[in-house]
Amino acid sequence: GAGVSQSPSNKVTEKGKDVELRCDPISGHTALYWYRQSLGQGLEFLIYFQGNSAPDKSGLPSDRFSAERTGGSVSTLTIQRTQQEDSAVYLCASSPQETGELFFGEGSRLTVL
Amino acid sequence: GENVEQHPSTLSVQEGDSAVIKCTYSDSASNYFPWYKQELGKGPQLIIDIRSNVGEKKDQRIAVTLNKTAKHFSLHITETQPEDSAVYFCAARWTGGGADGLTFGKGTHLIIQP
Numbered sequence: 721g722a723g724v725s726q727s728p729s730n731k732v733t734e735k736g737k738d739v740e741l742r743c744d745p746i747s748g749h750t751a752l753y754w755y756r757q758s759l760g761q762g763l764e765f766l767i768y769f770q771g772n773s774a775p776d777k778s779g780l781p782s783d784r785f786s787a788e789r790t791g792g793s794v795s796t797l798t799i800q801r802t803q804q805e806d807s808a809v810y811l812c813a814s815s816p817q818e819t820g821e822l823f824f825g826e827g828s829r830l831t832v833l
Numbered sequence: 834g835e836n837v838e839q840h841p842s843t844l845s846v847q848e849g850d851s852a853v854i855k856c857t858y859s860d861s862a863s864n865y866f867p868w869y870k871q872e873l874g875k876g877p878q879l880i881i882d883i884r885s886n887v888g889e890k891k892d893q894r895i896a897v898t899l900n901k902t903a904k905h906f907s908l909h910i911t912e913t914q915p916e917d918s919a920v921y922f923c924a925a926r927w928t929g930g931g932a933d934g935l936t937f938g939k940g941t942h943l944i945i946q947p
Binding site for chain 2: 724753755761762763765768776811813821822824825826827
């Protein structure tokens with residue numbers, strides 16, 4: 721399984737609950753990105769990790785969103801106190817270098833009721 | 834930051850005809866322009882890319898052109914086939930905040946009519 725793996729593939733939660741989305745990048749890829757794709761919309765940049773550098777969090781829409789990347793590999797995106805407008809597909813991508821091709825996972829579809 | 838505009842949002846063509854999708858970008862410092870194809874329920878996948886030192890690049894039925902002066906680039910698909918039906922995203926590489934990333938257009942839903 722050489723691709724980017726994301727879990728869960730689908731998550732339904734109630735408004736106000738916290739959710740965690742996981743991304744397992746391709747082994748050896750130093751860069752990791754999170755994007756959000758709302759229905760009929762493009763890919764909205766959320767956060768970027770590159771090696772051991774401080775992450776670029778400039779795309780996170782509010783302080784309810786956070787992400788971490790442990791050991792330079794697996795990443796977790798956490799959304800606290802979910803709102804209905806958080807419903808979207810959350811896509812993770814990894815890249816072998818800063819300016820290389822992005823390899824996307826199949827996404828985690830989040831539905832907030 | 835970078836801003837990428839993509840047109841049209843939906844494109845329907847007859848099988849065998851050509852399809853063209855156009856994008857403009859705002860940051861003249863951008864130097865990498867990939868195109869991604871997203872099939873239903875899948876993540877986007879790179880199909881072709883171009884860098885700013887090249888004006889055109891072709892790979893079988895797919896070609897991309899870049900006009901740096903006008904800050905626009907286009908995807909051309911010839912002899913379209915049913916399997917070309919998908920959502921296509923253009924992107925431009927930005928540099929800012931100490932990091933590099935891609936800014937995507939809003940996508941074009943390409944429909945190939947049999």
